[in-house]
Amino acid sequence: MLTHRKVTTVVIGAGNRGKNYASYALQFPHLFQVVAVAEPRKHARERIQIAHTLSEERCFTGWESLAEEPKLADCAIIATQDQQHVQPAVALAKKGYHILLEKPMAVTEEDCRSIYEACREAGVMLAVCHVLRYHPPAKKLKELIDSGVIGEVVNINHTEPVGFWHFAHSFVRGNWGNKKRSTFSLMAKCCHDVDLIAYWMGNKKCVRLSSFGSLHHFRNEKKPKGAGSHCLQCSVEATCPYSAKKIYLDPAPPEPRWPMSVVCDIEDAPEGYLQKLKNALETGPYGKCVYDTDNDVCDNQVVNFEFSDGATATLTMVAFTQHTCSRKTEVYGSLGQLVWDESKGHIIQHYDFLSRESKIHQCEESLRAPPNWGHGGADFFLIEAFVKAVATNDKEYIISGPSVSLETHLLTFAAEHARLSGSVVRLDKDPRWIV
Numbered sequence: 329m330l331t332h333r334k335v336t337t338v339v340i341g342a343g344n345r346g347k348n349y350a351s352y353a354l355q356f357p358h359l360f361q362v363v364a365v366a367e368p369r370k371h372a373r374e375r376i377q378i379a380h381t382l383s384e385e386r387c388f389t390g391w392e393s394l395a396e397e398p399k400l401a402d403c404a405i406i407a408t409q410d411q412q413h414v415q416p417a418v419a420l421a422k423k424g425y426h427i428l429l430e431k432p433m434a435v436t437e438e439d440c441r442s443i444y445e446a447c448r449e450a451g452v453m454l455a456v457c458h459v460l461r462y463h464p465p466a467k468k469l470k471e472l473i474d475s476g477v478i479g480e481v482v483n484i485n486h487t488e489p490v491g492f493w494h495f496a497h498s499f500v501r502g503n504w505g506n507k508k509r510s511t512f513s514l515m516a517k518c519c520h521d522v523d524l525i526a527y528w529m530g531n532k533k534c535v536r537l538s539s540f541g542s543l544h545h546f547r548n549e550k551k552p553k554g555a556g557s558h559c560l561q562c563s564v565e566a567t568c569p570y571s572a573k574k575i576y577l578d579p580a581p582p583e584p585r586w587p588m589s590v591v592c593d594i595e596d597a598p599e600g601y602l603q604k605l606k607n608a609l610e611t612g613p614y615g616k617c618v619y620d621t622d623n624d625v626c627d628n629q630v631v632n633f634e635f636s637d638g639a640t641a642t643l644t645m646v647a648f649t650q651h652t653c654s655r656k657t658e659v660y661g662s663l664g665q666l667v668w669d670e671s672k673g674h675i676i677q678h679y680d681f682l683s684r685e686s687k688i689h690q691c692e693e694s695l696r697a698p699p700n701w702g703h704g705g706a707d708f709f710l711i712e713a714f715v716k717a718v719a720t721n722d723k724e725y726i727i728s729g730p731s732v733s734l735e736t737h738l739l740t741f742a743a744e745h746a747r748l749s750g751s752v753v754r755l756d757k758d759p760r761w762i763v
């Protein structure tokens with residue numbers, strides 16, 4: 329059993345992600361303790377207060393009032409929405425909190441750099457929640473690449489299949505559908521994937537990139553004839569795969585869970601959660617026609633990378649897939665290939681060109697994650713590593729630290745710049761993209 333000194337934390341933003349990381353303290357109370365929460369939504373704040381037995385004066389309605397207090401804990405979990413990362417991250421780093429920061433770090437290059445600088449100047453650790461770096465199959469792939477079993481890496485082909493209904497939920501109707509409210513979809517969804525490609529490529533630096541993409545489908549002109557503005561009153565609902573009725577109600581699970589829990593605060597529904605859900609779908613954004621909302625982010629995008637030694641990589645983000653976020657990666661080397669297809673489980677297939685034999689590598693590490701942790705258990709491995717780093721004052725446990733995270737966020741901004749400007753971006757020539 330893992331042992332180290334107990335680490336204390338404050339939780340900033342107790343929505344889906346904040347609640348998720350805080351639960352590590354409930355499962356491992358000898359290692360981690362939540363000592364305060366900042367959250368404007370009463371129900372979400374009280375949920376943390378009750379679960380972690382916090383006194384009233386340790387419950388704040390926002391990070392701003394918590395930051396006025398003397399330092400309350402070793403670290404801060406910052407899990408507010410994308411555009412609300414920079415201010416609490418900078419303020420709490422300056423107060424001496426080690427920071428666990430949800431991705432994206434921030435939505436502009438300038439703000440990402442401010443967070444990086446604030447943490448560096450304050451001498452605090454920063455872990456960005458690039459959870460997939462901590463995912464056992466992603467780590468195993470890295471280990472195999474670094475061991476040289478496939479020789480020199482020449483090309484990586486990586487796909488993020490967002491999932492047709494998941495895209496409609498999060499990136500059309502939901503929090504990440506509009507750039508002004510959050511950020512562009514490559515950043516919101518695939519800063520993880522850009523980061524993974526850089527992680528697997530190791531010391532090779534990306535020198536050039538290009539990108540194409542569009543909002544192809546979820547546009548007003550694609551609205552079927554006769555469709556209404558809300559799915560529950562739509563005459564062609566039965567023929568629409570993106571119908572809110574199909575996504576949230578057919579059938580609604582007996583207990584509230586994601587994604588229904590995002591539609592409304594259904595845990596706090598005296599009229600019963602099904603009724604509250606239906607009411608929210610009748611009038612709220614999650615019941616709107618997908619061809620009739622204010623979404624403007626790409627539903628498909630490709631990025632091409634060229635590395636310093638001439639190796640290449642391609643990233644495909646696409647909404648229109650059966651699987652939801654089951655990434656597929658092929659790594660082609662001079663002596664063999666490695667394939668990780670998450671829809672098939674936590675295994676890596678290795679084909680060796682010399683022996684012409686295939687071998688399957690199982691990721692036993694995955695079994696260590698307790699059940700129900702997100703991203704196939706990766707969320708657990710991230711919080712475990714961060715807490716261990718704080719407890720032992722050893723930043724080596726953090727593999728998504730400030731420099732690599734800033735570097736891969738800049739790569740993601742550069743990719744979007746390439747898409748918008750229709751140009752090939754030279755990363756080695758422009759200080760805008762260099763850490």
Ligand SMILES: NC(=O)c1ccc[n+]([C@@H]2O[C@H](COP(=O)([O-])OP(=O)(O)OC[C@H]3O[C@@H](n4cnc5c(N)ncnc54)[C@H](O)[C@@H]3O)[C@@H](O)[C@H]2O)c1
Binds near residue numbers: 341343389390409
């Ligand atoms: N690492 C990943 O793979 C991953 C996955 C999903 C989401 N995310 C990111 O995590 C972040 C949070 O996402 P979520 O789904 O939990 O969102 P959420 O909306 O459920 O939670 C955000 C919370 O912040 C609270 N908040 C708003 N203003 C605040 C303030 N001033 N002080 C304190 N709290 C405040 C909101 O009330 C809300 O409860 C986002 O940036 C998102 O992009 C990361």
